[in-house]
Amino acid sequence: NRTRRRSSTQVSLQVNEPQDDSPAAPQPATAIREGIEGAIGNTPLIRIKSLSDATGCDILAKAEFLNAAGNSPKDRVALSMIQMAEAEGFLTPNSGDKVYEGTVGSTGISLAAICRARGYTAHICMPDDVAIEKSDLLLRLGAVVERVRPASIVDKGQFVNMARARAQQHTSDPNQKGRGFFADQFENPANYLAHLHGTGREIFEQTGGQLDAFVAGAGTGGTISGCALYLKPRLPNMKVVLADPQGSGLYNKIKHGVMFSPTEKEGTRRRHQVDSIVEGIGVNRVTHNFEAGRELVDDAVKVTDDQAMMMARWLVERDGLFVGSSSAVNCVAAVKTALELGAGHRVVTILCDSGTRHLSKFWAKAGTIGGDDEMTMDGILNP
Ligand code: PMP
Numbered sequence: 001n002r003t004r005r006r007s008s009t010q011v012s013l014q015v016n017e018p019q020d021d022s023p024a025a026p027q028p029a030t031a032i033r034e035g036i037e038g039a040i041g042n043t044p045l046i047r048i049k050s051l052s053d054a055t056g057c058d059i060l061a062k063a064e065f066l067n068a069a070g071n072s073p074k075d076r077v078a079l080s081m082i083q084m085a086e087a088e089g090f091l092t093p094n095s096g097d098k099v100y101e102g103t104v105g106s107t108g109i110s111l112a113a114i115c116r117a118r119g120y121t122a123h124i125c126m127p128d129d130v131a132i133e134k135s136d137l138l139l140r141l142g143a144v145v146e147r148v149r150p151a152s153i154v155d156k157g158q159f160v161n162m163a164r165a166r167a168q169q170h171t172s173d174p175n176q177k178g179r180g181f182f183a184d185q186f187e188n189p190a191n192y193l194a195h196l197h198g199t200g201r202e203i204f205e206q207t208g209g210q211l212d213a214f215v216a217g218a219g220t221g222g223t224i225s226g227c228a229l230y231l232k233p234r235l236p237n238m239k240v241v242l243a244d245p246q247g248s249g250l251y252n253k254i255k256h257g258v259m260f261s262p263t264e265k266e267g268t269r270r271r272h273q274v275d276s277i278v279e280g281i282g283v284n285r286v287t288h289n290f291e292a293g294r295e296l297v298d299d300a301v302k303v304t305d306d307q308a309m310m311m312a313r314w315l316v317e318r319d320g321l322f323v324g325s326s327s328a329v330n331c332v333a334a335v336k337t338a339l340e341l342g343a344g345h346r347v348v349t350i351l352c353d354s355g356t357r358h359l360s361k362f363w364a365k366a367g368t369i370g371g372d373d374e375m376t377m378d379g380i381l382n383p
Contacts, residue, residue, distance in 0.1 A: 279326065
């Protein structure tokens with residue numbers, strides 16, 4: 001079955017250190033990078049001055065929007081999933097093989113760009129209420145795009161289920177050239193492994209191991225798990241904190257061990273765009289990639305849409321940093337974590353993507369929140 005899934009026993013067999021020629025391997029700043037893939041990873045860690053001043057802590061953020069293929073951390077994941085699929089014989093470049101994925105955008109955009117570079121076609125299924133600039137970009141990158149009605153994960157028409165079904169249809173159709181490969185970012189361990197070998201290791205090296213907390217949201221959970229799996233064994237006293245948007249069940253899972261109240265059934269709710277304007281993070285199920293590092297997550301912080309929008313405005317007004325919705329959630333949670341730790345600590349978080357990918361939706365609202373009033377940190381934390 002080419003739209004396979006690996007068991008967790010196979011995960012432990014994966015290589016533990018990046019190969020020398022992998023994009024995750026450190027590159028000297030002066031090195032010429034090989035195409036878009038060569039410019040994935042090794043992103044800068046930047047100090048956010050306004051947040052550091054406001055908390056008395058060192059607030060650092062991994063500028064993942066500088067990854068060269070799709071301008072988000074999903075470049076690492078898309079490349080890792082494709083490389084692993086090629087190594088396992090599920091994909092062959094220029095053979096007509098097609099990569100299918102269910103995504104709210106970022107992973108699709110990264111896959112579409114890398115597919116172009118490697119001789120594949122990408123077929124992306126996404127909810128139809130995701131910011132329109134994401135599907136426009138996918139089309140320009142040559143992907144086939146299916147926008148489907150948002151639905152529960154137990155629904156056949158849900159975007160991830162749709163992508164899986166399309167891959168299976170492709171493979172079983174004798175009239176189709178090549179094979180269908182379901183990338184499956186939520187369950188594919190190549191996701192968190194890319195962050196373990198890349199993002200997490202880079203954060204450790206860039207900080208010299210000097211950090212007190214790592215804060216990140218979870219969509220697939222690959223970022224938080226992969227980074228935690230690299231950092232925690234080396235820094236057992238460092239806190240891993242989940243930044244969770246309103247409407248997501250992961251906060252409850254970390255804080256109370258259960259995602260739903262007894263009256264709610266897992267998988268029957270759909271969070272996406274129903275409960276929050278934030279795209280890319282917050283889910284109501286435990287994916288394999290989240291589960292991989294869940295025990296290493298020490299705490300969770302809930303962030304409302306209003307807080308995220310106000311933080312986005314704060315960052316652009318004070319630092320000239322124009323970020324998307326999940327980055328804003330991460331920054332609110334990083335500030336809350338810093339204030340809890342107290343002055344003099346160092347907190348690292350992730351800037352996932354640019355605000356340009358959120359102009360029509362998140363920024364259409366965030367741009368006007370609070371009117372002409374200047375944002376204050378107190379106003380953000382206590383709206
Ligand atoms: N931010 C954005 C914009 C995303 O698209 C995603 C992934 N869906 C994330 C953050 C969360 O990353 P992860 O999937 O590794 O949990």
